Amino acid sequence: MRLNNKVVVVTAAGQGIGRAAALAMAAEGAQVWATDINPAALASLSGIPNIQTALLDVMKQDEIEQFFAPLPVVDVLFNCAGVVHNGTILDARNADWDMAFNLNARAQFWAIQAVLPKMLKQGRGSIINMASIASSIKGLASRFVYGASKAAVIGLTKAVAADYVTQGIRCNAIAPGTVDTPSLADRINAYDDPIQARKNFIARQPMGRLAVAEEIAPVIVFLASDEAQFVTGQTYAVDGGMTI
Numbered sequence: 216m217r218l219n220n221k222v223v224v225v226t227a228a229g230q231g232i233g234r235a236a237a238l239a240m241a242a243e244g245a246q247v248w249a250t251d252i253n254p255a256a257l258a259s260l261s262g263i264p265n266i267q268t269a270l271l272d273v274m275k276q277d278e279i280e281q282f283f284a285p286l287p288v289v290d291v292l293f294n295c296a297g298v299v300h301n302g303t304i305l306d307a308r309n310a311d312w313d314m315a316f317n318l319n320a321r322a323q324f325w326a327i328q329a330v331l332p333k334m335l336k337q338g339r340g341s342i343i344n345m346a347s348i349a350s351s352i353k354g355l356a357s358r359f360v361y362g363a364s365k366a367a368v369i370g371l372t373k374a375v376a377a378d379y380v381t382q383g384i385r386c387n388a389i390a391p392g393t394v395d396t397p398s399l400a401d402r403i404n405a406y407d408d409p410i411q412a413r414k415n416f417i418a419r420q421p422m423g424r425l426a427v428a429e430e431i432a433p434v435i436v437f438l439a440s441d442e443a444q445f446v447t448g449q450t451y452a453v454d455g456g457m458t459i
Contacts, residue, residue, distance in 0.1 A: 216244030217440045222288045224248045226273050226326065227296035229256025231396035232345070235428035236293055236435045241265035243436055245291070250282065273322035283329040291439040292330050293343045294323040299402060300360040311360050319345075319364035320371060327375060331384070339383040343438050344372050346388040348454045355419075365390075369450050376448030385447040387438050392454030393417075395425040421456035 223240050227233040228249035234256075237249040241263060250271035251257045257268040272278050273296045283289065297319045300311045323344050334340025349355040350365035368388060375386040393399065393416050406412035417425055431453050437443050438451070452458050 217436060217442065218291075219244035221245045221290040221439065222248070222286070223291040223293065223439065224250065224283075224286075224289055224326075224330070225293045225295060226250050226271065226322070227252075228260065228268075229253045231295075231398055232391065232394060232428045232431050232435075233293070233295035234260070235432040236295065237266060238263070239429075239432035239436050240291070240293075240439060243440070245439070248286075273326060274317060276325045279322075279325045279329050283326075283333070286333070288337060289330050289333050290337075290339065291341045291343070292326060293345075293435060293439070294326055295345045296322055297345055298361075299358075299398065301357050301402070302359060303357060304359045306357075307360050312363075315360045315364040316367065319361075320367040323368060323371060327371075327386075331375075331379075334384055335379070335382055337383075340385070341439050341443070342372075342375065342384070342386040343435055344368050344386070344388040346372070346390045346450055348390050348392050348452060348457050350390065352390055352450065352452065353458055372450065373448045380447055385438075385443065387443070387446060387448065388450040389431065389434055389438070390450050390452045390454065391426065391431050392452075392457045393420055393425050394431060395427055399425075419457070421459065424455070426453070426455055 223245045225237045228237040229251035237247050241247045247266045249260050250269045252272045260266050346368040347365040349358040349362040372388040403409050403412045
């Protein structure tokens with residue numbers, strides 16, 4: 216068991232990559248707190264060994280602080296919650312920018328700030344942040360707000376890693392390509408021609424297919440484990456060749 220007895224917190228664990236990561240880490244022996252804003256999504260994780268569920272709105276700092284306060288130990292935090300906006304800079308509105316940066320970056324800042332004192336007291340901890348290929352890594356068409364917010368995540372990750380590298384804290388990010396999740400399905404179905412939209416998403420993947428969440432989860436397990444104890448400040452692309 217690569218994560219035996221580690222206490223893990225996952226945000227947006229109700230579906231997609233968050234759910235796959237929670238299941239994968241629980242299967243490796245971790246005691247997982249699976250959090251989400253959606254009670255129906257969390258219900259699908261109830262009763263699974265090594266998983267406890269909790270409602271959490273990461274857009275509310277007080278809820279984050281109240282959630283973490285009673286936890287005596289947290290070994291791993293996976294900041295998975297996020298949102299994708301479509302459009303160029305000319306399409307973007309202040310409300311889009313605020314929403315993207317609040318959920319994609321500020322929520323991670325709040326969660327890390329809440330958990331870091333516990334990790335420093337323990338002398339160990341792994342923080343894993345959800346970034347994206349669409350960021351400082353690569354510009355993608357019609358991903359202006361999203362790409363800017365995910366670039367902020369990469370900067371945040373490196374800054375935390377640099378500040379605490381001598382104190383047992385590791386902070387890394389993952390940068391997926393296009394993953395076939397319920398979130399992606401919702402965005403595809405919002406197009407006038409969903410069938411063509413899905414084809415377009417597939418076409419930008421060099422492997423000729425979309426990833427599934429279970430293909431992202433092993434990288435998260437690795438970064439959470441002691442196998443990655445010499446890894447910090449890195450962004451792992453899991454993108455099916457988009458950045459070749």
